Structure formats: C-alpha cells, structure tokens
Amino acid sequence: MNHILPIAEEDWKVIKPHLSIVKFEKGEQLLCPPQICSFIAFIKSGSVRSYHMDDQLVETNLLLRSANEFITDYESFISQDPSTLWIQSIERGEAILLNRTGLYYLYETSFYWNKFGRIISEQIFINSKRRTEQLLFLSPTERYMLLLKHNPDYFQKYALKHIASYLGITPQSLSRIRNQLSKH
Structure with a gap:
C-alpha cells in the first residue's frame, strides 16, 4: 500500500x-x-x-x-x-x-x-479501459506479445489454459501463436 x-x-x-x-x-x-x-x-x-x-x-x-x-x-x-x-x-x-x-x-x-x-x-478504471481496448482492437498475437512484454511472470504463475482464456483465445490458438513466434 x-x-x-x-x-x-x-x-x-x-x-x-x-x-x-x-x-x-x-x-x-x-x-x-x-x-x-x-x-x-x-x-x-x-x-x-x-x-x-x-x-x-x-x-x-x-x-x-x-x-x-x-x-x-x-x-x-x-x-x-x-x-x-x-x-x-x-x-x-x-x-x-x-x-x-x-x-x-x-x-x-x-x-x-x-x-x-x-x-x-x-x-x-484505467486498467479496465486498457483491457477493453486490447480485446477490441488488438489481434490475439498482439495481445499475447503485450502480455509477454508487460507481464512475463504470468507464464510462470499461471497455467496456459488460464492465460489463453485471459487473452480471449483457445488454448490451441495460444499454442499456434507461440509456435509461430518461436519460428521467427
């Protein structure tokens, strides 16, 4: 506090x-x-x-x-x-x-x-507005990259199924995004 x-x-x-x-x-x-x-x-x-x-x-x-x-x-x-x-x-x-x-x-x-x-x-209010804008205006890959940039610790703290749900995508879509980005 x-x-x-x-x-x-x-x-x-x-x-x-x-x-x-x-x-x-x-x-x-x-x-x-x-x-x-x-x-x-x-x-x-x-x-x-x-x-x-x-x-x-x-x-x-x-x-x-x-x-x-x-x-x-x-x-x-x-x-x-x-x-x-x-x-x-x-x-x-x-x-x-x-x-x-x-x-x-x-x-x-x-x-x-x-x-x-x-x-x-x-x-x-600010966090809610940012989250709404991300879900409305960013692609799933962009949302993933933003989470990776600002909250990399999430990937140690939470199961991938919870991260996928938080990003508004399926676990399969999250897996595809991660695989595509690892190839680049």
Missing part, C-alpha cells in the same frame, strides 16, 4: 478493525454468482482468478492475480447488485479482506483512506 500512498501508523490503526484474514485452498470459490460482493481482497500469497461463465459453462478469465495484488468484483461491490463473476483460487494461499461497510466508514472518517480509495478507483 505504501507504493500507492505512503501510510502513517494512525491510518493503519483505523483500518485494522475492518480487515479479516482468510486462507483458501486450490480451487476454492471466494465469490459465486449471484452473491453480492462485499469485500476487496489483498492477496498475501497464492493466486486467484475472476472469470465469467456463459450458459454453455465456458469460463473466460477477466483477471489473474497473485501476491501483493487486489481482487474483487468491483461492479457488484459498488452497486451491491448480484455478482456476475466468479472469484476462484488457482493455488492455495491467503488474503486480507476489507469489508464494504468498513471501507465506506473509512471514506467518511479518514482523509487518507478516502484518497487511497480514489487512487485505487482511478487505477481500476
């Missing part, structure tokens, strides 16, 4: 009552539709994904997250409408959950946490 906004001891003290630690096993669901998302999770260890499942039970990854990253269904969290996303652990780990009631209390009572929330919201 200090990378986002330097934090003082008194700001830590006011958030602690609103935090809880959860441990999760590989494959455990942290959020399932139509639950309403009431948490923002900071991943201490392990990795998780958020994904959508269509009527044919095809899963499409929206986010892949691991240690020192946040995950939530932000739309459900804000609107308090039922979630349309699943959040599932990819591997065993631990997360710190901040509940919605606590966050909104902190927004009202703490300048620091209000500012922190605004910065995080801005980052979520």
Whole structure:
C-alpha cells in the first residue's frame, strides 16, 4: 500500500478493525454468482482468478492475480447488485479482506483512506479501459506479445489454459501463436 500512498501508523490503526484474514485452498470459490460482493481482497500469497461463465459453462478469465495484488468484483461491490463473476483460487494461499461497510466508514472518517480509495478507483478504471481496448482492437498475437512484454511472470504463475482464456483465445490458438513466434 505504501507504493500507492505512503501510510502513517494512525491510518493503519483505523483500518485494522475492518480487515479479516482468510486462507483458501486450490480451487476454492471466494465469490459465486449471484452473491453480492462485499469485500476487496489483498492477496498475501497464492493466486486467484475472476472469470465469467456463459450458459454453455465456458469460463473466460477477466483477471489473474497473485501476491501483493487486489481482487474483487468491483461492479457488484459498488452497486451491491448480484455478482456476475466468479472469484476462484488457482493455488492455495491467503488474503486480507476489507469489508464494504468498513471501507465506506473509512471514506467518511479518514482523509487518507478516502484518497487511497480514489487512487485505487482511478487505477481500476484505467486498467479496465486498457483491457477493453486490447480485446477490441488488438489481434490475439498482439495481445499475447503485450502480455509477454508487460507481464512475463504470468507464464510462470499461471497455467496456459488460464492465460489463453485471459487473452480471449483457445488454448490451441495460444499454442499456434507461440509456435509461430518461436519460428521467427
């Protein structure tokens, strides 16, 4: 959090009552539709994904997250409408959950946490816009190359089937792209 906004001891003290630690096993669901998302999770260890499942039970990854990253269904969290996303652990780990009631209390009572929330919201917007533009305007090969450039660690952290889904392609298409690029 200090990378986002330097934090003082008194700001830590006011958030602690609103935090809880959860441990999760590989494959455990942290959020399932139509639950309403009431948490923002900071991943201490392990990795998780958020994904959508269509009527044919095809899963499409929206986010892949691991240690020192946040995950939530932000739309459900804000609107308090039922979630349309699943959040599932990819591997065993631990997360710190901040509940919605606590966050909104902190927004009202703490300048620091209000500012922190605004910065995080801005980052979520920018990341969402970039991801939407990539899926709409870049070819699968361009999306793969961009992921390789900006997140090379994904290829050590996540199974290729999860990476393919995140890129919006089939595992077979990902294999073809990787083979074509290795020949060049």
